[in-house]
Amino acid sequence: MADVKIIDVSPRDGLQNDSKLISTEEKVNLVKHLMEAGLSSVEVTSFVHPAKVPQMADASAVLEAVSEFNDLKAIALVPNLIGYERAKEHVLSEVNWVSSATETFNQKNIGLTIDENFSQFVRLVEQAKQDGIKTCFSIAVSFGCPYEGEVSEEQVLSLVKRVKEAGADRIGIADTIGIAVPQQVESLMKKVLEVAGETPVTIHLHDTRGLGSANAYAAYQAGVRIFETSVSGIGGCPFAPGAAGNLATEDLVYLFHRMNIDTGLDFGKLLDAADYAASLSSKNPLGRIRHVER
């Protein structure tokens, strides 16, 4: 068992906002690269409406293609129950359901109030349990909202409590616009872990202001052991003004390995995956120079 677990979200969050259309084959190749580096949990696509995010129009084809990979635990984002119906036609380990910590962002991102969206999630959990599919409830803009500004810890924690009671298999806390700072991360994540109890908690960080790794370290110090990252740091939410790249998987893995924290991943192959992701992305937001002994 590794000391920490990393879920790579590059095929979904990394590519969804790219204006260049990436082929299904390339997306599947990216997943293959990630698996070769040892990543088993990968968020491979999103069943969002193709008109909203054209890049994800091939969600079914991607999920069908990666069903060949035996050890893959495929995760798909589903924004609603219609998306879930499409997703569950395929081999799937988990679905990721998104809410926001603030009403304004929820309205802009999903078009529902937090309560309306939550009651849909409760129905999802019932269905998914029957289908043998796990559920994750991700809370966007948990550290700050581009529309409402500051987000109180109470806003996030009350949602975490409800999600836990609803029976989610995982709770995701997301810094969607990359606005968090380490003290804030440490403070909130300690409380989230306490409220979540036995339910696994993930943190999802963006690197908009170069603080992704500082925040990940703070989350680790708070007790978080599951991280959502994106190889090469590609990504950003299409509905969050100013959101830049995700925290790069390889940067976090480098940090952990140098601290003797086992990730179970092959760093050299992870760099290959990062190079491949960067070659697909028309943004490569960090354009980082990589000089690491492989």
Next chain:
Amino acid sequence: MADVKIIDVSPRDGLQNDSKLISTEEKVNLVKHLMEAGLSSVEVTSFVHPAKVPQMADASAVLEAVSEFNDLKAIALVPNLIGYERAKEHVLSEVNWVSSATETFNQKNIGLTIDENFSQFVRLVEQAKQDGIKTCFSIAVSFGCPYEGEVSEEQVLSLVKRVKEAGADRIGIADTIGIAVPQQVESLMKKVLEVAGETPVTIHLHDTRGLGSANAYAAYQAGVRIFETSVSGIGGCPFAPGAAGNLATEDLVYLFHRMNIDTGLDFGKLLDAADYAASLSSKNPLGRIRHVER
């Protein structure tokens, strides 16, 4: 009094490695931008031999021009006593002398053993005290060396002890190639601060692997209160293979301000300075998307 002090090194460390020759006027404008943001301590140039670093050939002209700025505490890097003789012809607050934590890097960077270089520094301190100029002794590759690999804490601490005894006014600990991780930073910096006692200690971080901010946060937690950074993250040592950009001043300031730690700086004007620095640099290594309320 601000809670932390930031020394911007962009005119020196940020530009020295740039293949595009930047004019004296542009360098002076950069210093002006930095001062407008509230930075008073700026490393403006280096009196290295022009054949080694052509970008710094106008060191005298830069230092002469910025002498007009009343509130500026100008710092110049001097690699040897000849450089010091050139530097002291101008208005100058401090000279920055560089050593390495490892013999191999010292040989490649300076062409002397650590002991040979240190005895030159002892002579510098004597001279500078007479001239009313402060001295900083910076220890490169304190967290890892591109040639020797791991650097023991003892290697750094024994040098810190000698530097303190020699009467330096400041001791700089540099992660020249950006290889440090937070736990390492916290461990070493706590010990450095202890050994240094009353002598101010600075940390100088690079962002090669995206860990600059994580390491700065760890240094802050260890008690470090003076940081050397570079606006827009421009920079990298010409003699350190793989060294990428410096930790960006604005990222660190953002981190501090959001934690209610006063830097005494104007964040909006700092972003202007960063934009200007990025416009000069042909590298802009991070190419970061900046979306921050000004």
